[in-house]
Amino acid sequence: MLIEQQHGAVLTLTLNRPEVRNAFNAELIARLTQVIDRAEDNESVRVLVLRGAGEHFCAGADLHWMAGMAEEAMADNVADARALGTLMLKLDHCRKAVVSLIQGAVMGGGVGLVACSDVVLADPTAFFALSETRLGLTPATIAPFVVAAIGARQARRYMLTGERIDVDCALHLGLVHQVASPGELDSVLAALIEQLLRGGPTSHRKIKKLIRDVGQRPTDDDLMDNLSWRIANQRVSAEGQEGMQAFLTKRPPHWWPESNQ
Numbered sequence: 001m002l003i004e005q006q007h008g009a010v011l012t013l014t015l016n017r018p019e020v021r022n023a024f025n026a027e028l029i030a031r032l033t034q035v036i037d038r039a040e041d042n043e044s045v046r047v048l049v050l051r052g053a054g055e056h057f058c059a060g061a062d063l064h065w066m067a068g069m070a071e072e073a074m075a076d077n078v079a080d081a082r083a084l085g086t087l088m089l090k091l092d093h094c095r096k097a098v099v100s101l102i103q104g105a106v107m108g109g110g111v112g113l114v115a116c117s118d119v120v121l122a123d124p125t126a127f128f129a130l131s132e133t134r135l136g137l138t139p140a141t142i143a144p145f146v147v148a149a150i151g152a153r154q155a156r157r158y159m160l161t162g163e164r165i166d167v168d169c170a171l172h173l174g175l176v177h178q179v180a181s182p183g184e185l186d187s188v189l190a191a192l193i194e195q196l197l198r199g200g201p202t203s204h205r206k207i208k209k210l211i212r213d214v215g216q217r218p219t220d221d222d223l224m225d226n227l228s229w230r231i232a233n234q235r236v237s238a239e240g241q242e243g244m245q246a247f248l249t250k251r252p253p254h255w256w257p258e259s260n261q
Contacts, residue, residue, distance in 0.1 A: 002031045003053070008257070009046035010193055011039055011096075018054030023062035024109050026080060033087045040095055046204075047196050049189070050100045050113060057100070057126070060108025063135075084109060085141035092116040092145055093212075095205040097196045101189055102126050103182065112142030114175060115149035118208070119196075121189060123182045128165040128175065130158050148215070150175055197257055200239045206230065 003014040013035060015022035039045045052058055061084075069077050091098060091113065100117040106128045114120050114128070130146065132139045139146065139159055147155045150173045158165060170176040180188045196204075210230065217223050234240045239255075246253035 001028050002035065004035060006045065009044060009197060010049060011045045011047070012049040012051060014051045014053050015058055016053045020062055021056040021059035021105050022052040022054070023059045024084065025062045025065040026083065029083050029087050033083070033090060036090045036094060045096055046201060047193055048094060048096045048098045050098065050117065052102065056104030057102040057106045058110030058113060059105050060110050081141060088112050088116055088142055088145055095208065097204055099189065099192065101185060107131055108139060109142060112145055115142065115145040119192060120176045121178050121180065121185060121192070122167050122170070122176045123185050124167055124179060126167045126170070128170050129162060131162040133160060134162040200243055200253070200255055202237065202239045203234065206234060
């Protein structure tokens with residue numbers, strides 16, 4: 001259902017339900033949430049990579065599971081939906097760099113995973129759809145993350161139509177960062193990871209929080225005071241001093257993989 005593989009500082013999580021295009025059910029949601037929690041506390045993990053087994057990344061919710069929830073009490077349905085919302089929130093707020101490597105179908109909640117990722121690499125077979133409306137549903141728990149990724153204007157169109165978004169359109173919308181052929185995708189990922197590992201671990205965590213915070217506040221003197229404190233605090237920190245001294249002395253900082261060889 002979920003394959004975990006850690007190589008050095010990279011933890012790869014592969015959704016492994018290819019028979020249903022890696023669709024979510026309650027167990028997969030719970031497993032993903034637990035693993036993200038563990039990764040948060042694991043200082044050896046710097047990068048989290050999400051993949052899908054088989055021909056598709058994630059087809060969203062397993063409809064057999066969703067349909068079965070009609071037999072459950074309303075409170076159980078709310079708790080079930082909240083579990084997916086919790087997964088998305090944890091992924092969006094994850095302190096590690098999150099990369100999604102995608103192919104084939106990316107539907108509904110799968111688009112939510114992509115929207116919560118820091119970097120998205122896709123092969124040309126990838127296509128996307130916020131298709132909940134065609135099932136008489138709404139993309140409620142993924143909406144904040146999708147709107148943040150593509151903007152409210154584009155979200156209006158694609159959430160209301162449920163139409164297919166090809167990979168070129170997804171690239172234009174900003175849902176995807178880079179497209180590469182299936183044969184090149186792993187090497188593109190390796191090059192990206194190399195770049196990510198050059199950044200300071202604390203710096204990454206603070207940058208991700210910074211981006212969330214500045215997107216939610218007006219640009220005024222109070223924000224500038226807050227941001228000035230943040231940069232000054234990081235500048236005098238051990239990590240900030242190490243990074244600057246490494247640059248000045250033309251050596252890699254201690255967190256670079258090269259410095260440990």
